[in-house]
Every structure is written in structure tokens, then in C-alpha cells.
Amino acid sequence: MSKESIEHIDFEKINQKAISQPLVSHIYTADPSAHVFDGKIYIYPSHDIDAGIPFNDNGDHFGMEDYHVLSMENVNAPTIDNGVALHVDDVAWAERQMWAPDAAYKDGIYYLYFPAKRANGIFQIGVAISNSPTGPFIPEPEAIIGSYSIDPAVFEDEDGTHYIYFGGIWGGQLQKYRNNQYSDSNEEPLANEPALGPIVARISVNMKQFAQEPKEIKILDENGEVLLAGDNNRRFFEASWMHKYNGKYYFSYSTGDTHFICYATGDNPYGPFTYQGRILNPVIGWTSHHSICKVDEKWYLFYHDSSLSKGVTHLRSIKVTEITYNEDGSIITINPYRE
Ligand code: FUB
Secondary structure: OOHHHHHOOOHHHHHHHEOOOOOOOOOEEEEEEEEEEOOEEEEEEEEEOOOOOOOOOOOOOOOOOEEEEEEEOOOOOOOEEEEEEEEHHHOOOOOEOOOOOEEEEEOOEEEEEEEEEOOOOOEEEEEEEEOOOOOOOEEOOOOOOOOOOOOOEEEEOOOOOEEEEEOOOHHHOHHHEEOOEEOOOOOOOOOOOEOOOOEEEEEOOOOOOEOOOOEEOOEEOOOOOEOEOOOOOOOOOEEEEEEEEOOEEEEEEEOHHHOOEEEEEEOOOOOOEEEEEEEEOOOOOOOOOOEEEEEOOEEEEEEEEOOOOOOOOOOOEEEEEEOOEOOOOOEOOEOOEOO
């Protein structure tokens, strides 16, 4: 959305039409990764701030410095801010831009996975550890070996195996990688070439490293062909999430410059996944980023928009709304604002 179009938006009206209100308004939050741990909802969002960095295509204006974990007894209960869980100053390898995190639980320990830029400007993904879902989290001294790009999302399969999904193009730097190797000369493929896919790796038993070489995921169209880079309405951009519904694997993601949250389904955690449709239509603000979480037998979409900040793209607020599945397992597209 351009600045000009934002200037013409009546935000009071938009807020009245919004299907959900911000879960918290004392801080800006985004990229909500929601989980139920021990019967309670925990949300691991980005903590948006105005870092005073001018807007650019690399997303440098997303200058976040720390994470707060939010918690709720149920989706209608007040949202509690549990304070700073991890600050960039405490992460030896990271310098700036604490972007979208996620968390996982195993054997009494909570793991916070987060991307950040090193001093050389390259994103990597780190892990930090706590005895509590709300932190504080103690970071590992180095980033996960072989990690790159942004937006880690961790999925625990029914057999207890954890997988990490990650990647994001442009500001997220995924276009600079082929076969897990960085080259400054790499760019996004041409419009008629296969789009770059998100990346997946099984997580090691101690939850601190990749247990295998990361693999690129293929997202296919209805004819079994990999989506093309020029298919901006459907191709992967960032914001990976995985959930399982009725035995199927649902990989969902943002299309970035076309602002949809879409999903594709498959038969195993590595894909391929076949494109199915849209979960969420565009929100106010450039980015869209979500998670999908089952709470008390209902499914919810956690997402964000910039309506509270009146359209400031890097000052977002997290929200939640229920998801409805059709009998055939397809998801009914959500309009974030009523007509
Ligand atoms: O919050 C910073 C970035 O914006 C995230 O990493 C992307 O997914 C987008 O939401």
C-alpha cells in the first residue's frame, strides 16, 4: 500500500469495520506465533518500535530490539504482557533487527527461535532457552549452524519430531541463496522461472541445531507445476507456518507484495504442497504474517495489521479471529474488515 493511498483512509471507519481489535495496545506487536502450552495460550510476536530508520525495500525500518511474550487464559481473556523475554544486547552474534520469532517446547524446556542481523548485515536464526514459556530466554552463543534468512516457524509433528520452516525474499535475503549457499549476485528468479520456495529442516534432538541439510519446499499449482516467480498472487514471499488438520499438512505463508496469507497442502512435512487458496485478504499495512493454532477444539488465526498506528507499516498490532474449515478441509477466506 502506498503512502498516498494511506492518507485517504478513514481509520476510525476501518477500526469500526475490523473483525477483531488489537490484543494489546500499550506496545506495538506483529508476526504472532501462537501456541498452547500446558492449556494456556502463549504468543511469541515481534515487538515493533519506531527505531527512526527511514523506510527502504530491505525493511531496515523494522528495527526491533527485543521480544515480549504475551499470554491468555483463553481467546476472550485479557492478554498479559510478560515483559522483555530476550534483548538483542544479550545475543552475542546478533546486532540488530529482531524479526518474527517462534517457540517450541520439549521435555520441560522452552525454545525461542529468532532471526536477527549480524554486524555484517546478514540474517541468521538463533535459539534461546528457558524453563518458562514467558522467558527470560538465554541465547546460545552462536546462531544455528547453516541457518539463514528470516521467519523461523517450528512445527511439532504427532511423533514428537520438530521441523523448522524459514525464509523470506527481498528484506529477508532468501533471493541471495541457492542450495543453502549465499552469493551477492543471486537475485529473485525471473517471472517465468520457478519461484523460490521456503526452506525446511528437521531439528536436532537437543533442539539447538538443524539435524539435516535444509531443503527447499516446492509449492505446486493445480497442474503439479511449481508456482512461478511472476505469480505474485500465489508464490511464497515470507511468514511460513505449518499446522496439521485431519491428517493433512497445511503450509501457510504470505505473498508479500500482493499481501495475501495463502495455504498449500501436502502429505508430509517436506511437501510438495499444492496451492489451495487464501486464508486472509490484505490488511492495513504492507506486511501480513500469521499463525494458526487450535484452542479448545476451535482453530484460530493470529495475525496483525497497522490500523492502530493509522497505517504505519512497521507499527503493527496483533489480533485473533476464528478459522472455519469446509467439509473438504478447505479454509474459508477471512476478510479482515467488514464490507
Ligand atoms: O516483522 C518483520 C518482518 O515483517 C517479518 O519478519 C516479516 O514476516 C514481516 O511481517
